[in-house]
Amino acid sequence: xxxxxxxxxxxxxxxxxxxxxxxxxxxxxxxxxxxxxxxxxxxxxxxxxxxxxxxxxxxxxxxxxxxxxxxxxxxxxxxxxxxxxxxxxxxxxxxxxxxxxxxxxxxxxxxxxxxxxxxxxxxxxxxxxxxxxxxxxxxxxxxxxxxxxxxxxxxxxxxxxxxxxxxxxxxxxxxxxxxxxxxxxxxxxxxxxxxxxx
Numbered sequence: 218x219x220x221x222x223x224x225x226x227x228x229x230x231x232x233x234x235x236x237x238x239x240x241x242x243x244x245x246x247x248x249x250x251x252x253x254x255x256x257x258x259x260x261x262x263x264x265x266x267x268x269x270x271x272x273x274x275x276x277x278x279x280x281x282x283x284x285x286x287x288x289x290x291x292x293x294x295x296x297x298x299x300x301x302x303x304x305x306x307x308x309x310x311x312x313x314x315x316x317x318x319x320x321x322x323x324x325x326x327x328x329x330x331x332x333x334x335x336x337x338x339x340x341x342x343x344x345x346x347x348x349x350x351x352x353x354x355x356x357x358x359x360x361x362x363x364x365x366x367x368x369x370x371x372x373x374x375x376x377x378x379x380x381x382x383x384x385x386x387x388x389x390x391x392x393x394x395x396x397x398x399x400x401x402x403x404x405x406x407x408x409x410x411x412x413x414x415x
Contacts, residue, residue: 218306218376221321237306240320247324255336274348275335281349282327283319285356290318293369299377318369326363330355 219228219236222243228236245262252259257275264272264280272280294301294314304313306320334355338346360366402408 218317218321221372233306244324247328251328251332255332257332257335269349274338275331277348278331278335278352279327281352282331282356283323285353285360286319286323286327287312287315289360289365290322290369291315293366294318294373297370297373299373318373321372322365322369326356326359326365330359 219231219240222240228239231239248259248262251257252275259275260273262276262279264276266280269277269280291301291312299314301315302311302313303317304310305317307313307316310316330352334348334351338348
């Protein structure tokens with residue numbers, strides 16, 4: 218997973234503590250660069266998970282955007298039949314694998330959305346802003362634009378499967394039901410008596 222975060226760098230000889238330190242430095246650098254790029258005042262990542270409103274707007278936006286990445290990561294993980302608690306980097310938590318996968322995308326997706334939104338907000342382009350709602354809509358659009366569900370699926374296959382197994386097609390859009398005889402029935406149809414009759 219760290220190889221995916223640091224492409225082209227040899228991380229094989231580093232301890233887990235060194236890798237976590239390297240990851241922390243990478244994220245802090247991205248926050249500082251994003252603050253400069255978008256002209257947003259940045260001090261540090263500071264938030265209370267039990268009190269969303271008790272942080273400055275940029276930290277609120279980052280929290281909301283990161284939560285969206287956790288949500289889509291969790292959805293893909295369970296849709297593929299994987300365990301959300303499988304964590305490699307984040308272990309000892311019932312959503313360890315969710316955090317592991319989300320970390321592959323948070324700085325790319327959530328950071329840019331959050332800083333861009335706050336830059337617009339600071340310039341008066343957004344008035345009467347429901348920050349978390351706007352972040353969620355922008356993240357939805359970013360997920361679609363970046364084809365994030367397909368990317369997460371590919372990354373999970375890369376991480377968990379042998380190279381010759383990675384071409385397996387997941388038939389996620391094929392849904393069937395069982396009827397009372399235990400046979401497949403077409404989904405998306407109302408089988409209730411009188412349904413469709415006026």
